[in-house]
Every structure is written in structure tokens, then in C-alpha cells.
Amino acid sequence: MKTELVAMSQAYYERYVAQSWRDYAEENVATGRWPLVGALARAQAEYEALLPQGLETADHRLFEILDGEGETVGGLWFALRGSGETRTGFVFDITILPQARRLGHGQRAFELLEPLARDLGLISIGLNVFANNPAALALYRRLGYEVTNIAMSKRLSPRG
Numbered sequence: 332m333k334t335e336l337v338a339m340s341q342a343y344y345e346r347y348v349a350q351s352w353r354d355y356a357e358e359n360v361a362t363g364r365w366p367l368v369g370a371l372a373r374a375q376a377e378y379e380a381l382l383p384q385g386l387e388t389a390d391h392r393l394f395e396i397l398d399g400e401g402e403t404v405g406g407l408w409f410a411l412r413g414s415g416e417t418r419t420g421f422v423f424d425i426t427i428l429p430q431a432r433r434l435g436h437g438q439r440a441f442e443l444l445e446p447l448a449r450d451l452g453l454i455s456i457g458l459n460v461f462a463n464n465p466a467a468l469a470l471y472r473r474l475g476y477e478v479t480n481i482a483m484s485k486r487l488s489p490r491g
Contacts, residue, residue, distance in 0.1 A: 333399035334439035404431035
């Protein structure tokens with residue numbers, strides 16, 4: 332099976348970003364980081380702050396992930412961080428559409444991203460994975476990503 336990364340179109344960007352910030356809000360609520368109330372607005376505000384010029388935002392690269400037939404099966408949002416010899420990349424989001432999951436597109440998208448990152452002179456690629464997503468964690472480990480820090484929290488019951 333083939334996978335390609337191509338520059339994201341404006342039409343796909345509008346659909347992608349609207350779903351992506353909803354997914355981000357849901358993950359933050361599901362993991363207990365955010366309360367349900369206000370989560371959608373908070374996620375949307377974060378996305379708008381990170382991508383103020385949309386596809387034209389400096390140091391951000393957004394890709395459509397295509398299958399072997401040229402059909403869009405997902406999206407990948409990658410940003411450049413730092414400067415000079417310590418410049419790194421960060422994957423803000425990767426999304427594979429439900430009908431295209433478990434076919435290897437996510438893995439191949441990351442494999443295609445690595446030479447692009449090297450060509451940009453980056454020394455590493457970072458990402459965040461939510462603890463309630465063991466499939467993604469397993470994929471990133473298979474691809475050679477290592478844990479660099481762990482954020483932890485404890486839910487407290489209300490006083491009473």
C-alpha cells in the first residue's frame with residue numbers, strides 16, 4: 332500500500348482543522364486535563380493562536396495524507412521550533428480518517444516526514460501523545476520515538 336504527503340489544500344484545511352480541534356478538546360476532557368465546560372472554545376482558541384494565518388502560518392507545515400489512489404486519508408500538522416543547530420520539529424497532530432485506519436498510513440506518513448525534516452536541517456522530531464491512546468504510543472515507539480518527559484495528575488474527589 333502506498334502513502335503520500337502533499338501540501339494541504341485550503342478546502343481540506345478547513346475540514347481538518349475544525350475536526351482536529353474538536354478531537355483535541357475531547358482528548359483533553361477524556362484524560363481529565365480540562366473540564367467539559369468550555370473545552371471546545373479553549374481548543375479552538377489554542378488552534379487559532381497557533382495557526383493565525385492558517386496554511387500560511389510561518390514555520391508550520393500542513394500535509395494531506397494520500398493513499399495509493401490519490402484519495403485523502405488524513406492530515407499531518409508539523410511545526411519547526413528553535414533556530415540554528417538546535418532547530419527541531421514538532422508534530423502537533425496526525426489524523427487518519429476512520430475508514431483508512433489500521434492500514435499503515437500513519438506509520439508511512441511519519442516515515443515520509445523524516446527526510447523532509449532532515450532536509451530542513453532539524454535535529455529531532457517531537458510530539459505529544461495522550462495516555463489514553465495506547466495504539467498511538469505503540470506506533471511512536473515502533474518508529475523510534477522515546478519518552479522524554481511524563482506529565483502526571485491525580486483526580487481529587489470533591490470535599491464533602
